[in-house]
Each structure stands twice: as structure tokens, then as C-alpha cells.
Ligand SMILES: NC(=O)C1=CN([C@@H]2O[C@H](COP(=O)(O)OP(=O)(O)OC[C@H]3O[C@@H](n4cnc5c(N)ncnc54)[C@H](OP(=O)(O)O)[C@@H]3O)[C@@H](O)[C@H]2O)[C@@H](O)CC1
């Protein structure tokens with residue numbers, strides 16, 4: 469990934485899998501499922517994480533939700549969640565929680581336990597909204613390898629006093645306050661890290677504004693992170709790739725189709741560096 473003098477994100481480079489590597493060397497992403505009848509959003513994230521190159525992807529959730537998930541996925545693994553999320557396999561390299569997860573106490577408790585594990589992680593959608601009344605509680609658990617991906621409404625729930633009239637300033641302030649990377653979604657998404665780095669993605673298209681699009685973005689970030697890329701860089705690369713899908717596809721794009729386009733977008737990035 470490169471940034472020009474205006475901090476605009478350029479085409480990312482990809483790293484090819486190591487010749488002698490196995491799937492674990494490509495990283496393992498875990499995506500948390502929503503409850504029955506709300507499983508589609510996490511499935512989009514998981515499918516995107518796998519397509520963008522994570523070696524393994526597991527959807528973790530309650531048994532009833534997994535029964536629904538199992539009717540739709542094959543390459544993605546399913547694992548019933550235990551009450552103790554500390555027990556997640558130590559080989560898991562990235563986590564994603566939030567898409568259609570539900571916004572109750574369970575969500576808050578799960579996010580806090582997962583964030584405390586120090587892994588690369590994406591917090592999106594309901595996992596942001598769940599902290600609307602207690603953002604400080606969330607911020608105490610965050611670190612700089614966690615990426616939060618709010619749209620404007622979600623941003624206002626966590627940072628009600630930060631005006632979005634200057635989006636660069638708003639995202640910088642939010643990253644510093646929260647201690648996490650903030651990717652503020654929009655026609656030109658803005659990404660800031662707590663250490664002051666900032667980037668803007670202009671490689672985009674309004675065809676991205678379709679239900680589930682943000683869930684796909686979450687999965688792309690998580691899948692890039694799974695391969696060992698840090699939070700800020702993973703967020704920047706993912707924003708560009710997500711935009712590239714829509715720039716290429718144009719009219720008729722849906723979130724399901726975005727996942728199917730990921731291999732084409734990756735193939736056109738040019739020769740991969742050997743991992
Ligand atoms: N396939 C599936 O299963 C899918 C499941 N999904 C899941 O649904 C859940 C709800 O997600 P959500 O984003 O639809 O609603 P939510 O954040 O609760 O509130 C929306 C309100 O916020 C405001 N608002 C302000 N700016 C905004 C903006 N830029 N974009 C959007 N809203 C903006 C605006 O309010 P207003 O400002 O108009 O008062 C608006 O009415 C979440 O878990 C998600 O993962 C979806 O991903 C779709 C596919």
C-alpha cells in the first residue's frame with residue numbers, strides 16, 4: 469500500500485503464499501455469528517475474509533445459528549461458541565465481531581473479552597452500537613491493532629461530541645480518544661491510527677452503498693489481518709480493495725457479488741511478492 473502527498477491510498481501490493489507454507493501460515497480468522505435469522509451479515513464477512521486470503525476462516529456462534537450457517541457455507545468452518553471466549557485457539561490470528569450480532573449485554577461482554585486478548589480484531593456494526601451508552605468502557609479495552617469501522621450513525625453513537633463537519637479531524641480525534649484504528653465509512657472513507665497516521669480512500673464508487681457492503685469490508689479487513697498485516701495498514705488496503713470491486717463492477721453490485729469479485733480484484737493487482 470502506498471500513500472501520496474495528500475494521504476490518498478494507492479493500489480496495495482499482495483504477498484503470495486509461501487511455497488512451502490500451509491494454510492495456518494496464511495492465518496486463521498474467526499468471525500462471530502448473529503442469532504438465527506440474522507446470520508447473513510457475519511457470513512458475508514467470513515466469505516470475504518476467506519476470499520481475500522486467510523488460510524482458514526471459522527464462524528463461531530450459538531448452535532442454532534450454526535445450523536443456519538451450515539446450509540450456506542462449505543469451505544468456512546463452524547464452531548460452537550463456549551461461554552468462555554478466552555478458550556479460542558491460540559493459532560487464531562484475527563477476529564471480527566459486530567455484523568448483525570445484536571446489541572445487548574452479551575455483545576458488550578464478548579467484545580470486552582475479545583479485545584482484551586491483544587489479537588488483531590475488527591469491531592463493526594452492533595458491536596459499536598452496543599456501547600452507545602458506555603463508550604468509555606469500550607475504549608478502556610481497545611488497543612492500536614483493533615479497527616473500528618463505523619458509518620456516520622455509528623460514529624455519532626461512540627463520539628457524540630465530535631463533529632463530522634471536518635472528517636479528517638473527527639477521525640484523528642476519535643482514534644486518539646479510543647486508542648484504536650478508526651475507519652469512518654463513506655463515499656471517501658477516512659482511516660486514522662492513534663499514533664497520528666491518517667489515510668483517505670478515494671478509489672470508490674456509490675455502487676458500494678448497498679446492504680451488507682460494510683459487512684464485506686469487515687471481512688476483507690479481518691482476512692488481511694489474519695495474514696499478519698497490522699490494523700492501520702489492513703484497514704487501508706481493505707478500503708482500496710472494497711472500492712476496487714465496485715469501480716470494476718458498477719451497476720447491479722450486491723454484497724454477495726462483492727465476495728465473488730474479490731479474486732478478480734486480487735488477480736489484477738499484479739505479480740505478488742513471494743511470502
Ligand atoms: N444481510 C444482512 O443480514 C445485513 C445486516 N445488517 C446489519 O443490520 C444491523 C443494522 O445496521 P444499519 O447500519 O442498517 O443500522 P444502524 O446502524 O443500527 O442504524 C441505522 C441508522 O443510523 C443512521 N445513519 C447515519 N449515517 C448512516 C450511514 N452512513 N449509513 C447507515 N445509517 C446511518 C440513520 O439514522 P438517521 O441518521 O437517519 O436518524 C440510520 O437509520 C447491523 O448489525 C448490520 O450489520 C446490515 O449490514 C445490512 C445487511
Ligand SMILES: Nc1ncnc2c1ncn2[C@@H]1O[C@H](COP(=O)(O)OP(=O)(O)O)[C@@H](O)[C@H]1O
Pocket residue numbers: 593619653654655656657672673674675676677678679680681682683684685710
Ligand atoms: N456514496 C457512496 N460512495 C462510495 N461508497 C459508499 C457510499 N455510501 C456508502 N459507501 C460505502 O458502502 C459501505 C456501507 O457500509 P455500511 O454502512 O456498514 O452498510 P451495511 O451495514 O449495509 O453493511 C461502506 O464501505 C461505505 O464506505
